[in-house]
Amino acid sequence: MNVAVLRSMLWIALVVAGPFAAALPALGAEIPPDQRRSGYADMSPDNKAMQDDDTSNPGMLAVLDGEALWGTKAGTANRSCADCHGDAKTSMKGVAARYPVFNAARGQPVDLSQRINICRSQHQQAKPFAHESKDMLALSAYVAMQSRGDPIAPPDDQRLKPFIEKGHALFMQRMGQLNLSCSQCHNDNWGKNIAGNIMPQAHPTGYPIYRLEWQGMGSLQRRLRNCMIGVRAEPYAYGAPEYVEMELYLMQRARGMTIETPAVRP
């Protein structure tokens, strides 16, 4: 572990310091739309094949669990998702492509997992799913997969604007002992090697994803926490509003890119 820590710090320092030594590019600049690429593009042929074939994509195990949950009656209301929403293939199509959305009752934006728990507590009178629980990941994967192939299309809702701006500010803000922002890696240095990995552009196209590093499914929040730990910052608690703000900004940034859920990533 000690070697890994030192190697990690050294590599991050090298990659991020690199551009400062050369002629200064437009640091912090957004990636031009025609240069945007999903992390899928940088994967090995084997890992691409794993995502592409539904009979070999391990994320499909979670999707099948989610499909079962969709039809299972829950809570004191004894009602299933399907009892209200019918066939998810039609009712949920495009939903993940536009979330997070503004929730008027709460006066703030909610992400897909929060929306699922609002349904559970209000309409099913059931216990909310825990963050990153198997059931939450399964149901959100099943719902999100109904948008697979759809372009990311965040709503043009003025009420979201201040939250998107907060998310943008968080993306640009240096944090942690390495004092790095999201932008310094993912805007300024995408496509370069960070030790053995290729730095991705960080587009939320495939969540929840099956990540080989995790050997299982995880949410965008888990991925964001990984990055914060990577730069030695204290991650926000699961469910913190900052994650929804960052997701709002990332979805704006990825507008028009294609939903891939359930994506596979190394």
Add this chain to the structure above:
Amino acid sequence: MAARTLINVPKKAKRGEVITIKTLISHPMETGFRHNTVGLPLPRDIITSFVCTYNGEEIFRAALHPAIAANPFITFHTVATESGRIAFRWTGDNGFAAEASADIAVG
């Protein structure tokens, strides 16, 4: 929730045709070599055996070790001999057992 399985067997095949069978099952395949956040060892919990039968006759068997990745994926082949049922059984540590099957029409 029981282990989720995802199997892919062609619904139809010609007699004598070699068919591809793909199987996926949800299982952590905990190696027994990892530790939790407070340093305690995580006990081994893996699938140790996978058996496929075709109308009751065993046609494929695999012994799995901790070096098989989480959510084991195994593909293999068999000759479509007759219509019937292709059945799968996974067994492992802590009494783990899971079954799945698929019907095939051979013409």
Add this chain to the structure above:
Amino acid sequence: MNRTSLESSQATRRGFLGAVGAALIVRPASATPASMAVAIRQVVGDAEPKRGKVKLNLPPLVENGNTVAMGVSVDSPMTPQDYVKAIHVFADKNPLPNVISVQFGPRAGKADISTRMRLADTQTVVAICEMSDGSFWSDSVDVVITFGACLEDS
């Protein structure tokens, strides 16, 4: 030390301090070329596997050792007179040398399997097949595991 699933990957302060002190003393048990040779000997007995007939498919460079697509195919007519009885796969720098062993009969039609394996580190993977005439054949692939710079919790 590497950070794959086969070893602890917890970046806790205690884990870090502990690792600094203990890195040279406490290492997880790891298969070595010698222990792999013993594991192979248990399968082949006194026979000497020859190169050929079996093909082990693994990428030379792997992004994450937790899940690596691996395939083995054997050149065999798969008739009742001449077929592959078994395929065994071994790795020389995992904690244990055995990976998977499969048993066939002529009903398989084609001796061609695939699965996903774990590779704790850059190492050599060996596939051995046992034919119906009692002969053994082998193939091996050297695989390089790349590691990212970013530490993560799990």
